[in-house]
Amino acid sequence: MTANTIPLKAKEYKSDIKPIWCPGCDHYSVLNAITKAMSALQLEKRNVAIISGIGCSSRLPAYTDMYGFHGVHGRALPVATGLAVARPELTVIAVGGDGDGFSIGGNHFLHACRRNVNFVYIAMDNEVYGMTKGQASPTSPADWDHSKLAPHGPQIKPFQPAAIALASGAGFIARAYSGNPNAMAKMIVEAIEFPGFAFIQALSHCITFCPEQSQWKDIVRPFDQEPTGDPVVAAQRIHGDDGFSAGVIYRNPRPCWPVEVLDASGRDRIGSAVETLSMEFQL
Ligand code: SF4
Ligand code: MG
Numbered sequence: 001m002t003a004n005t006i007p008l009k010a011k012e013y014k015s016d017i018k019p020i021w022c023p024g025c026d027h028y029s030v031l032n033a034i035t036k037a038m039s040a041l042q043l044e045k046r047n048v049a050i051i052s053g054i055g056c057s058s059r060l061p062a063y064t065d066m067y068g069f070h071g072v073h074g075r076a077l078p079v080a081t082g083l084a085v086a087r088p089e090l091t092v093i094a095v096g097g098d099g100d101g102f103s104i105g106g107n108h109f110l111h112a113c114r115r116n117v118n119f120v121y122i123a124m125d126n127e128v129y130g131m132t133k134g135q136a137s138p139t140s141p142a143d144w145d146h147s148k149l150a151p152h153g154p155q156i157k158p159f160q161p162a163a164i165a166l167a168s169g170a171g172f173i174a175r176a177y178s179g180n181p182n183a184m185a186k187m188i189v190e191a192i193e194f195p196g197f198a199f200i201q202a203l204s205h206c207i208t209f210c211p212e213q214s215q216w217k218d219i220v221r222p223f224d225q226e227p228t229g230d231p232v233v234a235a236q237r238i239h240g241d242d243g244f245s246a247g248v249i250y251r252n253p254r255p256c257w258p259v260e261v262l263d264a265s266g267r268d269r270i271g272s273a274v275e276t277l278s279m280e281f282q283l
Helices: 027-041 057-063 076-086 098-104 106-115 161-168 181-193 211-219 231-239 269-280
Strands: 048-052 067-070 091-097 120-125 172-177 198-203 245-251
Touching (some): 027 057, 027 091, 027 181, 048 076, 057 091, 076 091, 076 098, 076 106, 076 120, 098 120, 098 161, 120 181, 161 172, 161 198, 161 231, 172 181, 181 198, 181 245
Parallel strands (some): 048 091, 120 198
């Protein structure tokens, strides 16, 4: 909680930079949800860092008045991992799109779930590469035929972010919808307060290249069950759903990495962690 005596409003967590997203893009709602969550928690701006890769959604850090890093395509999660390990007192939030997170950065997604470093990852999923003018992404429906590069659709079963997150070991898995930014803000608060890696798939429609996604407002509904800590129940829930139920699906805390002990050689946890990360990412 902040030491300020005057509570910060959500809009005070935004920068003066006007977003260049298309009018009607759902990413505006994700920005609103994040800043609402910041205000609800009254986090000090200097103690929050928003990390992104490349893509329409990855522009988001510039639109906030907190620390940010707009990095390399698909590499938001390694940067967020390193920052959260080196500065565990910070609230670290990685943001990005479905192409950035599940294709170019797909390997990092698996290992972020597995490693369980304490930060939040919000994947703004619109089932398309928006910034590069509408190519099929890993989450595009198999018959999505709007792109000249795939005139008959990608003809590949879409990537299932929640199922992959569960199989990879994520302890907090949720699905949000941009059409309900208040519910998304509440979910972001829960994700920040979760002790470990917290993944939110944020359905965020691209009005320009996927206008049909405006139907989501009639399709998305809340999960009719409370979050479970049982991975078998979570798997049944995820696979028994059409991908349009929103809510916290799975919540099962486990020890974060790096563990809070000195290793056998007596090195400190940060030194050991940075060394391990350096080897893994070939820094
Ligand atoms: Fe949003 Fe799509 Fe426009 Fe990108 S192309 S800003 S995702 S509406
Ligand atoms: Mg996308």
